[in-house]
Amino acid sequence: MSITKGFEYLPENWKLSIQAILKHKTTPEQSVLLFPKFENKEQEIVYFFFIYGNQQSAKEATHTGSTRMNRVINIFLETKMIPEPAICGRPKKFTPEMKTFIETQIVIDPRISTQLLKKIEEAFYPIATGTIFGIRQSLRFPYKPPKQRQILTQVQKLRRMSFAFSMLIGNYYDDNIIFSDESRFCRGPDKRWVYRRYGEINEKCFADRSKFPEGVMIFGAIGPNFKSQLFFTKKMINKQEYLRILFDEGVVQSLNCHYGFGNYLFMQDGATSHTGRQTVAQLRWNIRYLKIWPANSPDLNPIEMVWGIMKKLLNSFTITSIADLKTKLMEIWNYIPFNTINSLLQSFRNRLHLVLLHGGDSIQPFLRHTTSKQNFNIQ
Secondary structure (H helix, E strand, O other): OOOOOOHHHOOHHHHHHHHHHHHHOOOHHHHHHHOOOOOOHHHHHHHHHHHHOOHHHHHHHHOOOHHHHHHHHHHHHHHOOOOOOOOOOOOOOOOHHHHHHHHHHHHHOOOOOHHHHHHHHOOOOOOOHHHHHHHHHHOOOOOOOOOOOOOOOHHHHHHHHHHHHHHHHOOHHHOOEEEEEEEEEEOOOOOOOOOOOOOOOOHHHOOOOOOOOOEEEEEEEEEOOEEOOOEEEOOOOOHHHHHHHHHHOOHHHHHHHHHOOOOOEEEOOOOHHHHOHHHHHHHHHHOOEOOOOOOOOHHHOOHHHHHHHHHHHHOOOOOOOHHHHHHHHHHHHHHOOHHHHHHHHOOHHHHHHHHHHOOOOOOHHHOOOOHHHOOOOOO
């Protein structure tokens, strides 16, 4: 079989491979060992075209259609270069300049509407609303509610930095810190999405909402390989209720049993029920506790992430009563594994560093919920 014209423009290793196969008339099994590595289908088409000397055999060997085969071979014979793969699909309607312009406008004003973007953009480029939507999607700008963070005064920021510095210098983050907190959970509507047709009335597609939803306050504490019982109250926890939970309901006793007396450091925020004279006196005589916790700093407390996990999981259930709410909260609390709790606790040191890095400002935007990676089998 003669070598087709244009052979001299092939890569050197291809020439040697083709000459060896044609000269020695190797078997298919032997030929495979001599084939070069192809980066795309176009290279494979050109190579086998010179192996067989005709398009029909090359087409069968590469499983290529006639149109593609003709295009690749004709371009190669005309330009002496192997063509790049053809771009599939509809050509893009926007240019890099449009993309950069829209990205800049969104960064300047994240609340800017599509219509206003279109109006500004059309002063420079004609553009459709759908194209703007496509550009925003390609830039990974989904439409979401704004992130939440607490408002901090300058004094609060300085105190947060002082707290973080003292905790890091004293290596207190290595102690068995027990993080405690209260949170309110309400019996709200079912937040699961449904499939519903436009204009169709289906009772199962409604989520009933109350103007004043019922709820409960809960108290819990977490530590390394430790999780307290979950406690429920109807109203805000006052100092009498707080002391009852800690000392009469067995929280302190369970901590002493788990870690040993004095082998842990109890954390509480600056709520009035926690810092009253009677509460402080009881704590001072019975446990080691953090004397100071910076005001307005839920982002420093890992248990806030646990409340976030619980609220997210609770949204997947239909809650019919306060008793049902308590039951589900208890189930979710019990199902949260210790590896999740320990992982959250280990983030405390990083939180302290983040506070210093950002000048005492809120670190909430830099914290991530990890519920998507957890597998909670709750019925």
